[in-house]
Amino acid sequence: MxxxxxxxxxxxxxxxxxxxxxxxxxxxxxxxxxxxxxxxxxxxxxxxxxxxxxxxxxxxxxERPSRPEACGLRHLAFEVDDLEKTIAHSKKYQVIAEPIRVDEFTNKRFTFIADPDDLPIEFYEK
The missing domain is CATH 3.10.180.10 (2,3-Dihydroxybiphenyl 1,2-Dioxygenase, domain 1)
Incomplete structure (x- = not known):
């Protein structure tokens, strides 16, 4: 592959x-x-x-369950340079991000939004 x-x-x-x-x-x-x-x-x-x-x-x-803990595709993840800037851009379209979390293994920050069908979309800071 x-x-x-x-x-x-x-x-x-x-x-x-x-x-x-x-x-x-x-x-x-x-x-x-x-x-x-x-x-x-x-x-x-x-x-x-x-x-x-x-x-x-x-x-x-x-319909299909699509929360990150549902069986099947967990989420789509996009690498971003600036998490706050990405969250602010999403908010302009009334798309609210979850509270920022920190990956316990990499110490990188990330958050989730949802697409119109509730598919979880992750933004993972570079």
């Missing part, structure tokens, strides 16, 4: 999630297509030019 290629996310409200990933997380659009046969959008997103997320919409997707 070489690297993680991408993470696929199915959202319940495409326009709301699209705005979250573009504005709050500041990801860049690589391509966006509507697949009529599936009644589904597929939005390819990049971070600093690297393809990282496929955002999908499907009619009536089932």
């Amino acid at each position: 070489n690297k993680v290629h991408h993470t696929a996310i199915i959202c319940s409200n495409y326009e709301v999630s699209k705005q979250f990933y573009l504005n709050v997380l500041r990801l860049e659009v690589i391509s966006e297509v509507y697949r009529e046969e599936r009644q589904s959008y597929k939005l390819d997103l990049a971070l600093n030019g690297d393809y990282i997320i496929e955002l999908f919409s499907f009619p009536n997707p089932p």
